[in-house]
Amino acid sequence: MRVDVVTIFPEYLDPLRQALLGRAIERGLLSLDVHDLRKWTHDVHKAVDDSPYGGGPGMVMKPQVWGEALDTLCASGSPRLVVPTPAGRPFTQALAREYAAEDWLMFACGRYEGIDQRVLDDASARMTVDEVSIGDYVLVGGEVAVMVMVEAVARLLPGVLGNPASHEQDSFSDGLLEGPSYTRPEVWRDLPVPEVLRSGNHGAIARWRRDQALDRTYHRRPDLLAALPDTAFDKHDRAR
Numbered sequence: 034m035r036v037d038v039v040t041i042f043p044e045y046l047d048p049l050r051q052a053l054l055g056r057a058i059e060r061g062l063l064s065l066d067v068h069d070l071r072k073w074t075h076d077v078h079k080a081v082d083d084s085p086y087g088g089g090p091g092m093v094m095k096p097q098v099w100g101e102a103l104d105t106l107c108a109s110g111s112p113r114l115v116v117p118t119p120a121g122r123p124f125t126q127a128l129a130r131e132y133a134a135e136d137w138l139m140f141a142c143g144r145y146e147g148i149d150q151r152v153l154d155d156a157s158a159r160m161t162v163d164e165v166s167i168g169d170y171v172l173v174g175g176e177v178a179v180m181v182m183v184e185a186v187a188r189l190l191p192g193v194l195g196n197p198a199s200h201e202q203d204s205f206s207d208g209l210l211e212g213p214s215y216t217r218p219e220v221w222r223d224l225p226v227p228e229v230l231r232s233g234n235h236g237a238i239a240r241w242r243r244d245q246a247l248d249r250t251y252h253r254r255p256d257l258l259a260a261l262p263d264t265a266f267d268k269h270d271r272a273r
């Protein structure tokens with residue numbers, strides 16, 4: 034997978050080159066190229082923003098600069114363009130899986146009050162453009178949202194995680210939240226590991242984990258439970 038990121042703060046994306054993702058990049062499982070948007074300015078101040086039409090606070094990112102950047106970076110083809118914004122569709126594990134199947138993702142990091150809408154409208158004629166929110170809170174720019182999405186997508190790529198089962202038992206992979214996890218010691222500060230997990234009875238362990246996931250989802254994210262089809266529940270689930 035090819036990943037391109039356009040931003041006025043290229044160094045903000047450096048953490049993506051550390052640890053697991055850094056090793057995946059070194060192994061060629063994905064490529065990451067970060068581009069400084071100011072490369073496509075032509076004035077001495079390298080201006081990327083201007084005042085908003087209609088008034089209001091803050092500044093808007095200029096369409097000319099973004100247009101030239103995308104024209105250059107997309108000259109060889111059409112990536113899926115992902116634009117973080119509080120006003121976007123929710124970024125979910127399902128969307129991460131969809132992105133993990135793409136050959137080429139490009140992320141446009143806004144700053145200020147965002148990017149002139151015409152940039153996205155113009156790009157939509159040549160590529161799929163997704164305006165995406167990573168949550169109902171407001172960041173200062175798109176860079177952190179891009180790091181969240183790149184990490185969530187890259188970990189799904191074959192070979193990135195040591196054990197593929199890790200993401201197959203992710204929270205949300207079966208529509209439920211993950212239950213609690215435990216490791217040694219058996220008792221810590223007078224708190225024991227649930228006995229079933231030490232029983233060696235794998236059927237009982239699987240049942241207990243499913244029950245824990247159902248309970249946790251019921252109490253913390255009832256919306257997820259309500260969204261599941263009846264077929265998602267077996268007779269044991271229904272007997273609870």
Ligand SMILES: Nc1cc(-c2ccc3cc[nH]c3c2)n[nH]1
Binds near residue numbers: 143169174
């Ligand atoms: N989910 C979410 C996205 C954002 C976001 C994304 C881009 C920009 C550009 C300026 N402020 C921004 C905020 N906040 N919260």
